[in-house]
Amino acid sequence: MSDTDIQDEAIKVDTEKGNFKYPENYEFDAGVGLTEDTIKYISDVKNDDEWVREFRLKALEVFKKKPMPTNWADKDLENIDFDKIRYYLSKGQVPARSWDDVPDDVKETFERLGIPEQERKFLAGVEAQFDSEASYSRMKEDLEKEGVIFVGSTEGLAKYPEIFRPYFGKVIPTADNKFSALNSATFSGGSFIYVPKGVKLKQPLQAYFRINAENFGQFERTLIIADEDSEITYMEGCTAPKFETATLHSAVVELVALKNAKIQYITVQNWSSNVFNLVTKRGMADEGAEVKWIDCNIGSRLTMKYPGVVLKGKGARGEVLSIALANDGQHQDTGAKMMHLADNTTSNIISKSISIGKGRSTYRGQVHMPKHLKNCKNNTECDALLINTNSRTDTYPAITTRGENNTVQHEASVSKVSAEQIFYMMQRGLSEGEAMSLAVNGFVNDLMKAFPMEYSVELKRLIDMEMEGSVG
Amino acid sequence: MNTLEIKNLNVSIDGQAILKDFSLTIPKGEVHALMGPNGTGKSTLAKVIAGHEDYTVESGEVLLDGVNILGGEPDDIAKAGLFLAFQYPLEIPGVSIANFIRAARQARLPEGEDINAVEYYKELYAKMDALKMDRKFTARSLNEGFSGGEKKRCEILQMSMLDPKYCIMDETDSGLDIDALRIVSEGVNLMRSEERGFLVITHYQRLLDYIVPDVVHVMFDGRIVHSGDAELAKELESKGYDWVKEEFVGAPA
Numbered sequence: 001m002s003d004t005d006i007q008d009e010a011i012k013v014d015t016e017k018g019n020f021k022y023p024e025n026y027e028f029d030a031g032v033g034l035t036e037d038t039i040k041y042i043s044d045v046k047n048d049d050e051w052v053r054e055f056r057l058k059a060l061e062v063f064k065k066k067p068m069p070t071n072w073a074d075k076d077l078e079n080i081d082f083d084k085i086r087y088y089l090s091k092g093q094v095p096a097r098s099w100d101d102v103p104d105d106v107k108e109t110f111e112r113l114g115i116p117e118q119e120r121k122f123l124a125g126v127e128a129q130f131d132s133e134a135s136y137s138r139m140k141e142d143l144e145k146e147g148v149i150f151v152g153s154t155e156g157l158a159k160y161p162e163i164f165r166p167y168f169g170k171v172i173p174t175a176d177n178k179f180s181a182l183n184s185a186t187f188s189g190g191s192f193i194y195v196p197k198g199v200k201l202k203q204p205l206q207a208y209f210r211i212n213a214e215n216f217g218q219f220e221r222t223l224i225i226a227d228e229d230s231e232i233t234y235m236e237g238c239t240a241p242k243f244e245t246a247t248l249h250s251a252v253v254e255l256v257a258l259k260n261a262k263i264q265y266i267t268v269q270n271w272s273s274n275v276f277n278l279v280t281k282r283g284m285a286d287e288g289a290e291v292k293w294i295d296c297n298i299g300s301r302l303t304m305k306y307p308g309v310v311l312k313g314k315g316a317r318g319e320v321l322s323i324a325l326a327n328d329g330q331h332q333d334t335g336a337k338m339m340h341l342a343d344n345t346t347s348n349i350i351s352k353s354i355s356i357g358k359g360r361s362t363y364r365g366q367v368h369m370p371k372h373l374k375n376c377k378n379n380t381e382c383d384a385l386l387i388n389t390n391s392r393t394d395t396y397p398a399i400t401t402r403g404e405n406n407t408v409q410h411e412a413s414v415s416k417v418s419a420e421q422i423f424y425m426m427q428r429g430l431s432e433g434e435a436m437s438l439a440v441n442g443f444v445n446d447l448m449k450a451f452p453m454e455y456s457v458e459l460k461r462l463i464d465m466e467m468e469g470s471v472g
Numbered sequence: 473m474n475t476l477e478i479k480n481l482n483v484s485i486d487g488q489a490i491l492k493d494f495s496l497t498i499p500k501g502e503v504h505a506l507m508g509p510n511g512t513g514k515s516t517l518a519k520v521i522a523g524h525e526d527y528t529v530e531s532g533e534v535l536l537d538g539v540n541i542l543g544g545e546p547d548d549i550a551k552a553g554l555f556l557a558f559q560y561p562l563e564i565p566g567v568s569i570a571n572f573i574r575a576a577r578q579a580r581l582p583e584g585e586d587i588n589a590v591e592y593y594k595e596l597y598a599k600m601d602a603l604k605m606d607r608k609f610t611a612r613s614l615n616e617g618f619s620g621g622e623k624k625r626c627e628i629l630q631m632s633m634l635d636p637k638y639c640i641m642d643e644t645d646s647g648l649d650i651d652a653l654r655i656v657s658e659g660v661n662l663m664r665s666e667e668r669g670f671l672v673i674t675h676y677q678r679l680l681d682y683i684v685p686d687v688v689h690v691m692f693d694g695r696i697v698h699s700g701d702a703e704l705a706k707e708l709e710s711k712g713y714d715w716v717k718e719e720f721v722g723a724p725a
């Protein structure tokens with residue numbers, strides 16, 4: 001089937017770049033700024049267990065002590081004013097199980113984003129988060145019977161501590177970086193998922209993260225545990241309206257794939273251009289297990305995100321497929337980390353970045369392969385596409401140690417969409433935006449074939465909208 | 473009204489005049505051949521008409537069925553009915569021929585209307601068969617890694633799928649082998665009709681053996697210096713351009 005045939009079957013979603021908002025009206029509001037009291041307020045609202053309260057407060061200390069990663073990051077990070085951000089906003093604590101019970105403005109928001117329709121068509125379960133908390137959460141009943149758990153972070157830690165606590169904060173420790181510490185202090189929402197031994201989910205679970213309020217920080221926390229021989233695909237989507245002021249999105253996502261389990265984590269991110277998107281994502285793969293990140297970064301003011309896989313058990317596999325699109329005034333600083341810790345582990349990184357106008361994209365890769373290991377393989381490919389001469393792209397691949405029995409392969413390319421190519425396409429009747437969009441779609445085409453269909457359709461539409469908008 | 477009319481066109485690039493008071497009228501139903509030495513401005517003419525922005529139009533008009541298209545956006549000119557088969561077609565990696573032509577067709581439809589995929593592919597395959605193009609080509613990236621002749625065939629495929637009112641073919645024959653030349657010419661001849669006009673830019677008589685022109689023009693130094701019937705091309709083939717040049721240089725300014 002060709003791409004355009006696939007497009008015909010697209011679920012029609014009125015995304016409009018997600019640029020709309022509803023008036024603010026919250027029951028719980030932690031106010032502006034970050035102090036111990038802010039954290040205590042969040043813990044009180046959530047009725048956190050004592051160990052969770054301590055975990056948060058300790059994380060706040062770490063956050064305060066940790067410097068910004070200024071040694072290599074974009075200077076723009078310094079423009080985040082932590083005292084002006086609102087750290088917790090919600091309309092209530094318990095997510096509805098039926099869309100009918102979701103407040104009208106929230107329900108309309110998600111309807112405009114096409115979530116209920118996607119749920120009917122191809123999802124096994126959905127969680128829809130509006131600012132700090134999920135407004136809706138539901139999973140198909142048969143999965144519940146099989147013992148699959150799909151809840152928010154608060155419910156996960158309160159109701160199933162025996163399952164989640166042993167792994168919580170273990171793949172990504174609080175002190176990993178300043179933003180993982182911030183998340184550990186303020187986290188709210190996100191998905192906690194447990195897939196029991198041998199259970200293979202045929203349809204994806206999905207979470208949608210929506211920021212509606214201005215000056216707000218969204219700190220969802222996700223932990224997915226796939227028990228032995230189980231399989232799960234999880235999709236997350238994100239949008240926010242365009243505000244004048246900066247908005248912060250700083251998630252922590254931890255994946256645990258036990259022996260022979262498979263986790264596929266897919267992100268469709270379409271943040272508006274005022275969002276700082278600073279996310280820490282890492283998976284751990286036990287013997288024979290597989291963790292695959294499919295990561296698409298469109299929009300935001302600055303994104304810093306380097307999904308990683310710790311290949312802990314023999315024969316584990318890790319993969320990062322990413323697409324980043326940096327438009328005028330945006331910086332996509334993305335990449336991947338692969339930590340080989342056992343023999344026969346393999347990792348694959350394919351990164352495609354598109355820079356438009358003054359947009360900037362950076363690739364940072366880290367492949368760690370100690371010398372004593374045998375039969376480990378890494379393949380890294382990063383391709384950059386520049387549209388317009390002002391665009392900028394940098395590649396910083398880092399490979400640390402590799403033994404004689406291991407192989408590491410690295411390829412990088414930079415190409416441009418020329419004015420002559422655009423003229424050629426326009427001569428056939430395509431507008432400038434359509435022509436650029438086709439060129440971009442062509443550039444990511446082979447990578448998109450590896451994505452689930454619903455996802456590539458959505459991605460194609462986002463690229464089209466972004467390119468239409470980039471023509472002056 | 474049913475003409476592509478180029479009136480007193482003056483075009484320069486970086487301050488250097490390339491087209492000098494160029495005039496030419498192509499009525500629908502006719503094929504005009506444009507010949508002339510390298511660097512006289514034939515491709516420039518084609519690109520200016522198609523809306524290329526690198527050239528500075530000093531003065532003149534290009535009327536497509538009476539409407540001035542000069543200075544318009546390339547896509548608007550294309551949608552008004554002008555097709556340019558490029559001398560050097562561009563490669564578009566990752567975009568398949570089928571999807572590209574489909575997008576171009578879609579761009580011609582009113583908002584909300586969609587192409588019927590089944591009919592589209594039927595037509596596409598029929599036209600590819602006629603041009604003796606392997607159907608496997610539909611999935612290949614547009615022009616990427618194509619041989620010179622394959623690129624030219626692909627131009628003609630696009631031309632026939634987009635149903636233009638006026639076709640400008642810039643050296644479509646170069647790069648074609650003898651069989652391909654015949655096949656492509658047959659494809660063009662099938663498109664000849666009372667509803668369509670052609671400007672065929674070429675250096676060689678052999679193309680005009682297949683696509684017999686109604687009028688032949690000789691271009692030199694940015695303007696047409698001589699016009700005649702199909703016999704003129706034969707004369708050029710045997711005698712070269714020197715006599716035209718001499719005639720032109722010798723003529724009073």
Ligand SMILES: Nc1ncnc2c1ncn2[C@@H]1O[C@H](COP(=O)(O)OP(=O)(O)OP(=O)(O)O)[C@@H](O)[C@H]1O
Nearest residue numbers: 485490508509510511512513514515516517526559
């Ligand atoms: N973009 C450009 N920049 C500078 N000079 C140009 C440009 N395009 C065309 N020219 C010059 O304009 C003149 C006419 O070029 P053009 O390509 O139109 O010739 P042509 O008649 O098509 O030649 P040929 O038979 O070799 O294809 C040449 O001297 C060429 O170098």
Ligand SMILES: [Mg+2]
Nearest residue numbers: 514515516559
């Ligand atoms: Mg030429």
